[in-house]
Amino acid sequence: MILRRLAPVVQPLLSVLGAFVVAGIVVWACGGSPFEALSALLQGSCGSSTGLLRTLSKATPLLLSGLAVAVALRAGLFNIGAEGQLILGALAAAWAGHAFTGLPAWIHIPICLAAGVLVGGLWAAIPGALRAWRGSHEVIVTIMLNYLAIQFAHFLVNGVMKDPGSMAPATAMVEPSARLWAAADGSNFSAGFGLALLAAVGVAVLLRRTALGFEIRAVGLGADAARVAGVNVGRTMVSAMALSGALAGLAGAIEVLGVHRRYLDAFSPGYGFDSIAVALLGGGSPVGVTLSSLLFGGLSAGATYMEAWTHVPRQIAGIVQGVVIFSAGARYLKGRRR
Amino acid sequence: MRADNPPAVHMRNITKRYPGGVVANNAISLTVLPGTAHAVVGENGAGKSTLMGVLYGSVRPDAGSIEIDGAPVTLRRPADAIRHGIGLVTQHTTMIPALTALDNVLLGFEPVRFGTLDRRTGRRRVEELSAQAGIEVDWLASADTLSVAALQKAEIVKALYRGARVLILDEPTATLAPAEADRLFAVVQGIVASGASVLFITHKLREVLEHSGHVTILRGGAKTGDRVTSETNADELVSLMLGADRSAVRLEQPQRDRSEPSDxxxxxxxxxxxxxxxxxxxxxxxxxxxxxxxxxxxxxxxxxxxxxxxxxxxxxxxxxxxxxxxxxxxxxxxxxxxxxxxxxxxxxxxxxxxxxxxxxxxxxxxxxxxxxxxxxxxxxxxxxxxxxxxxxxxxxxxxxxxxxxxxxxxxxxxxxxxxxxxxxxxxxxxxxxxxxxxxxxxxxxxxxxxxxxxxxxxxxxxxxxxxxxxxxxxxxxxxxxxxxxxxxxxxxxxxxxxxxxxxxxxxxxxx
Missing domain, CATH: 3.40.50.300 (P-loop containing nucleotide triphosphate hydrolases)
Structure with a gap:
């Protein structure tokens, strides 16, 4: 009984532990020292204040887009399109960041964030609406919309939106009034992390304490019962997807305003895809997603350090990620089949 | 019954405790003779489903043993039970809607010729079995077009096709109209006449009295009686099911004055x-x-x-x-x-x-x-x-x-x-x-x-x-x-x- 209640906590911990063991075996088999590698990984991710800040900065987009995937997941929808929503959100924020000039920061920053939220949300509402009213599976549609978003952004940033003064395919820098506060130690830590935590609290309140969140959870766990009880299932699905896209768009906007200060083509190393693993490992709950984004952020921050100091390649961290994704996915499938 | 024939099923002192301390079955024994229709009755939570689950291998008992045709068996999963000739027809259909009734029956036990599905042999066997049991189903219709009653009959044939000698029917008439229920029990009689046994779970005492040869009554996880149906009556069954103190609980007729048609x-x-x-x-x-x-x-x-x-x-x-x-x-x-x-x-x-x-x-x-x-x-x-x-x-x-x-x-x-x-x-x-x-x-x-x-x-x-x-x-x-x-x-x-x-x-x- 107690074991069953603890399962949602214990299972992810075990899969993380297992992942480290597997990665350790690989390191050992390649002639490295697993313990040295682990200690370097820990040192790099939380052994110094810069390391810690780097972990938090890497965790920021993962947390936000992880929340995005989680919200959809709670409505029973699999949003594979967080990457595309994040990219378009970033592009919109970058545009708002340099198109408006002469605004005070307290107006300009919210405008840019809102642009990212709006564009991400609208982009994700498309697969939501297609699913709700046409029955097209959201997984297929979001995957296809990812290609559209990536290529469209690529096209714009190499064309009309390209900064003429720059060699790289990138937009102009955003106005200083649109920049989020950031640490100066090269960790890329910015106020965006605080915003992401606020978003996590917001999502938790939404799911637990509001009628909309109640409807989202009802549709996710029992769409038929929800429909019979008078919930508009289609509208709830569209709302959940729009919210999901809004969070992913916010992730993109914060990367632009807090880290890159402009939209840089292919700036995302696949945050939107990693976020699926973050959401699954976190069990779709805001607290779980926060913790798992910190883990993935730490892995990413520590891996660079580990590679520099122990000659263990950073891809080892990818193995840890892979195993975690694998077991989280297996757990998710098992839960669905029940 | 002949003395030299071992019972088709002999469950001995089956005990099952669920986590949380609920004792669903407390040392229940059940004997089903070959060629009989055996009813199991009891209120919700009496332990009927658990007991049938144990027999079908889907519930692991904490104690007790099972013999089939006199030989001790261990049933770890439904596949074991099927191999020993136990078939289960649940209240809810297990048929895959998009497949034909025939394919649903063959599924998992397909006759194979030259490495491919031999539907013709399968169909012949299925029709043979359904004719024996007096069942008529449109075998080539896809399952989602069949009525609840037809699906149930197809489920019965499916169990027979898998070699069931003991057929468990879980509340078989819960969704049937009276005429359909009567037809179902005609099928049951046909199966029993062929020497197989049918165990059916029900709430309806009329069905027990009219269609079973033996009846086992459960209450609160324990057995309160075994009767030869011809030697018992509704009052006795109700008091065994509900306990003497509760036998008064019945659906009462609503007492209402037949006032004039109102709003x-x-x-x-x-x-x-x-x-x-x-x-x-x-x-x-x-x-x-x-x-x-x-x-x-x-x-x-x-x-x-x-x-x-x-x-x-x-x-x-x-x-x-x-x-x-x-x-x-x-x-x-x-x-x-x-x-x-x-x-x-x-x-x-x-x-x-x-x-x-x-x-x-x-x-x-x-x-x-x-x-x-x-x-x-x-x-x-x-x-x-x-x-x-x-x-x-x-x-x-x-x-x-x-x-x-x-x-x-x-x-x-x-x-x-x-x-x-x-x-x-x-x-x-x-x-x-x-x-x-x-x-x-x-x-x-x-x-x-x-x-x-x-x-x-x-x-x-x-x-x-x-x-x-x-x-x-x-x-x-x-x-x-x-x-x-x-x-x-x-x-x-x-x-x-x-x-x-x-x-x-x-x-x-x-x-």
Missing amino acids: VSLQVRALTVRGRGGRPAVHSADLTVRTGEVLGVAGVDGSGQRELAEAIVGLRPTVSGSVLLCGEDVTGSSVAFRAAAGIAYVPEDRHREGLILDFDLAENLLLGRHRDASAGGGRFLQRRRVLADAERLLTESGVASAGPLSPASSLSGGNQQKVVVARALARNPRALVAMQPTRGLDVGASAAVYDAIRAHTAAGMGVLLFSLDLDELREVSDRIAVMYNGRIAGVLDRDEAGVERLGKLMTEGRP
């Missing part, structure tokens, strides 16, 4: 509704439910009851006609609007449509009222109010639970249904549409459900009660409408609604 609660005018696949399912139906009245709707399963009910509550669009609540036209408005206006609904399938099993009870009771401030709903939910409201509803409706925060899946079927009904009645509706509200419930839980409904009819609520159980309809309805092929074939007053008359309307569509 109209719910009215359906010339309603035409399409069913699955766009086929017309309800043709120009007219019904009037008066305030304070229970209008029963009888009919063979699949006569359009479901479509009619869903159109009334707003789940299904109407082609033409109108639905009026207390004179107000609600045709075309949403489920939520109609619910707020006063149409409550108790759906047929409480697991899928009634409850969200992974939600806790408070959440389930809130569902549908979550924008209703008096229930603690609204844009922001008022948690304390929601809990208090749930607590009150659970107490009032006598739900046995570990409180409003326990998941709906932890309740027994009867208590789950009490929750569904409590939620439907929580808004003091002006009309209630109930689909088989006591399906699968024991006598006590059924009485509780009707008590709750009755308390509201006394206050003027009209009830449209759909049921396949004629005895039940005749007990609780003021008038009974009969559906035949999507039409209202007739509406009878309770006094004139004899079983024969109803049966004729149900099967022929005319008096």
Whole structure:
């Protein structure tokens, strides 16, 4: 009984532990020292204040887009399109960041964030609406919309939106009034992390304490019962997807305003895809997603350090990620089949 | 029976404890002789399903042993049970809708020739078996086009095809009309005559008395008796099932003065509704439910009851006609609007449509009222109010639970249904549409459900009660409408609604 209640906590911990063991075996088999590698990984991710800040900065987009995937997941929808929503959100924020000039920061920053939220949300509402009213599976549609978003952004940033003064395919820098506060130690830590935590609290309140969140959870766990009880299932699905896209768009906007200060083509190393693993490992709950984004952020921050100091390649961290994704996915499938 | 024949099944001292301390089976022994129809009766929670699960290998007992045809066996999973000749036909079909009935039967045990599926051999064998058992099914029709009764027969053939010598039927008549139930028991007799055994679980004592050779009675996880059916009677069975102290609990006839026709609660005018696949399912139906009245709707399963009910509550669009609540036209408005206006609904399938099993009870009771401030709903939910409201509803409706925060899946079927009904009645509706509200419930839980409904009819609520159980309809309805092929074939007053008359309307569509 107690074991069953603890399962949602214990299972992810075990899969993380297992992942480290597997990665350790690989390191050992390649002639490295697993313990040295682990200690370097820990040192790099939380052994110094810069390391810690780097972990938090890497965790920021993962947390936000992880929340995005989680919200959809709670409505029973699999949003594979967080990457595309994040990219378009970033592009919109970058545009708002340099198109408006002469605004005070307290107006300009919210405008840019809102642009990212709006564009991400609208982009994700498309697969939501297609699913709700046409029955097209959201997984297929979001995957296809990812290609559209990536290529469209690529096209714009190499064309009309390209900064003429720059060699790289990138937009102009955003106005200083649109920049989020950031640490100066090269960790890329910015106020965006605080915003992401606020978003996590917001999502938790939404799911637990509001009628909309109640409807989202009802549709996710029992769409038929929800429909019979008078919930508009289609509208709830569209709302959940729009919210999901809004969070992913916010992730993109914060990367632009807090880290890159402009939209840089292919700036995302696949945050939107990693976020699926973050959401699954976190069990779709805001607290779980926060913790798992910190883990993935730490892995990413520590891996660079580990590679520099122990000659263990950073891809080892990818193995840890892979195993975690694998077991989280297996757990998710098992839960669905029940 | 001959003494040299070992029993087909001999379960000895089966004990099963569930986590949480519930003893579902306490040292129960069960002997089924070859070539007999053996009934297992008991209330919900008596341990029938667990005992059958043990025999089918899907439940691992904590203690006890099983012998089949005299040889001890260990049944770790259903595959073991099937190998030993045990077959199970559940209440809910296991057929894959898109496959034909034939393919469903062959699935997993396909006859193979040259490495490919040999449908012809399979079909011959299936038809042979069904002819023996007196079963007729359109084997080449896809499963989703078959009626509940046909699916059940296909399930029986499926079990026989897999070599079942002991067939377990779990509440086989729960969803059948009387004539279909009689046909089913004819099939059972055919199977028994061929030397195999049939074990059937039921609540209906009439079926036990008419169709079984032996009967085992369970109560509260223990066996209270084994009888040869010809040597017992209904009174004895009831007292064994309920315990002597509770044998008085039965569905009582509602005592109501037959007052003059009063105001109209719910009215359906010339309603035409399409069913699955766009086929017309309800043709120009007219019904009037008066305030304070229970209008029963009888009919063979699949006569359009479901479509009619869903159109009334707003789940299904109407082609033409109108639905009026207390004179107000609600045709075309949403489920939520109609619910707020006063149409409550108790759906047929409480697991899928009634409850969200992974939600806790408070959440389930809130569902549908979550924008209703008096229930603690609204844009922001008022948690304390929601809990208090749930607590009150659970107490009032006598739900046995570990409180409003326990998941709906932890309740027994009867208590789950009490929750569904409590939620439907929580808004003091002006009309209630109930689909088989006591399906699968024991006598006590059924009485509780009707008590709750009755308390509201006394206050003027009209009830449209759909049921396949004629005895039940005749007990609780003021008038009974009969559906035949999507039409209202007739509406009878309770006094004139004899079983024969109803049966004729149900099967022929005319008096």
